[in-house]
Amino acid sequence: MANLDSWRGKWALVSGASSGIGEAFAEELAAGGAHLVLTARRRQRLTKLRRKLRSAHGVEIEVLAADLAESGAPQEIFAFTEKRGITVDLLVNNAGVGSYGEFRSSNVECELGIVQVNCSAVVHLTRLYLPGMVERRLGDILIVSSTAAYQAVPYMATYAASKAFDLLFAEALAREVERYGIRVCALCPGPTASEFQKAAGVPDEIVVNVEPADHVARVGLRALAAGEHSVISGFTNWVGVEVQRIAPRRLVTSAAEILFRPRQRG
Numbered sequence: 001m002a003n004l005d006s007w008r009g010k011w012a013l014v015s016g017a018s019s020g021i022g023e024a025f026a027e028e029l030a031a032g033g034a035h036l037v038l039t040a041r042r043r044q045r046l047t048k049l050r051r052k053l054r055s056a057h058g059v060e061i062e063v064l065a066a067d068l069a070e071s072g073a074p075q076e077i078f079a080f081t082e083k084r085g086i087t088v089d090l091l092v093n094n095a096g097v098g099s100y101g102e103f104r105s106s107n108v109e110c111e112l113g114i115v116q117v118n119c120s121a122v123v124h125l126t127r128l129y130l131p132g133m134v135e136r137r138l139g140d141i142l143i144v145s146s147t148a149a150y151q152a153v154p155y156m157a158t159y160a161a162s163k164a165f166d167l168l169f170a171e172a173l174a175r176e177v178e179r180y181g182i183r184v185c186a187l188c189p190g191p192t193a194s195e196f197q198k199a200a201g202v203p204d205e206i207v208v209n210v211e212p213a214d215h216v217a218r219v220g221l222r223a224l225a226a227g228e229h230s231v232i233s234g235f236t237n238w239v240g241v242e243v244q245r246i247a248p249r250r251l252v253t254s255a256a257e258i259l260f261r262p263r264q265r266g
C-alpha cells in the first residue's frame with residue numbers, strides 16, 4: 001500500500017465510482033484511510049459500495065447520483081460538497097464512456113455524450129475544485145485517460161480523441177500548477193476488466209491483454225503520489241506506446257484500423 005497513505009483523513013471525490021476502475025479507486029482510497037465522495041448515475045451501486053467500505057475501513061462516505069452527460073452536473077457535485085463543508089483534496093476524474101463502430105452511422109447523441117462526459121465534465125469539475133486547492137497549496141487531481149490517447153483509433157474515433165484531450169489537458173495542467181504544490185496526473189490504462197467494453201459495444205476478440213481494475217487504480221494513485229504527470233499502466237501497454245512513437249503516424253493509424261475493423265465488414 002506504499003504511497004496510498006497520502007490521502008489518509010482527507011476527502012477524495014471519485015467520479016464513475018459505481019463500477020470498474022472507479023470502484024477500485026474507491027476501495028484503494030478507503031483502505032488507505034481517505035474519506036470519499038462517490039458519484040455516478042447508478043445510486044444503488046454507490047450506496048452498496050458505501051456500506052461495504054464503511055464497515056471494512058470506517059471512513060466517511062457521501063454518495064451523489066449525477067449524470068455527467070448533463071452540462072449542469074459538475075456544478076451540482078461541487079454544490080453538494082460545498083454545502084456539506086467537504087474540502088476535496090483529491091479529485092479523481094474517472095467517469096468515462098465509449099462507443100464502437102463506424103462513425104458515419106453512429107448515434108450522434110452517444111458521440112456528443114462521449115465528449116461531454118470524457119472532456120467537458122473533466123474540464124468543468126477540475127475548474128471548480130482547482131482554485132480551492134491552489135489557495136490551500138494542497139490538492140491532487142487524477143484524470144483517467146487511456147492508451148487510446150496515443151494514436152487515432154478508427155471505429156472508436158470520438159473516444160480515442162476524447163482520451164487524447166484528457167492526456168494533454170492533464171499534462172499541461174500538471175506543469176501549470178506544480179508551483180502551487182498541486183499534483184496532476186493522467187492515468188493511461190490499456191484494456192482493463194470493467195463494464196466499459198460491453199457498454200461501448202467493443203467486440204470481445206479485440207479486447208486482449210486485460211489488466212485487473214484494482215491494479216490499474218493502484219498504478220494511477222502511486223504515479224500521482226510520486227508526482228508523475230502521466231503514467232501508462234502495464235509494461236506491454238507501455239512498450240506498445242513507445243514503439244508507436246517512432247513509427248509514421250499514418251502507419252500506426254492503418255494498423256489500428258486493421259485491429260479494430262468490425263469483422264462483418266467486406
Ligand SMILES: NC(=O)c1ccc[n+]([C@@H]2O[C@H](COP(=O)([O-])OP(=O)(O)OC[C@H]3O[C@@H](n4cnc5c(N)ncnc54)[C@H](OP(=O)(O)O)[C@@H]3O)[C@@H](O)[C@H]2O)c1
Nearest residue numbers: 016018020021040041042068095096146191192194195196
Ligand atoms: N476498461 C478499459 O479497458 C479502459 C481502458 C482505458 C481507459 N479506460 C477509462 O477508465 C475509466 C473508467 O472506466 P471503466 O473501465 O471502469 O468502465 P466502467 O466499468 O464502464 O465504468 C465507467 C464509470 O463511469 C460512470 N459513467 C458513465 N457514464 C456516466 C455519466 N453519464 N454520468 C456519470 N457517470 C458516468 C459509470 O457509472 P454509471 O453507469 O453508474 O453512471 C461507471 O461508474 C473511463 O474514463 C474509461 O474511459 C477504460
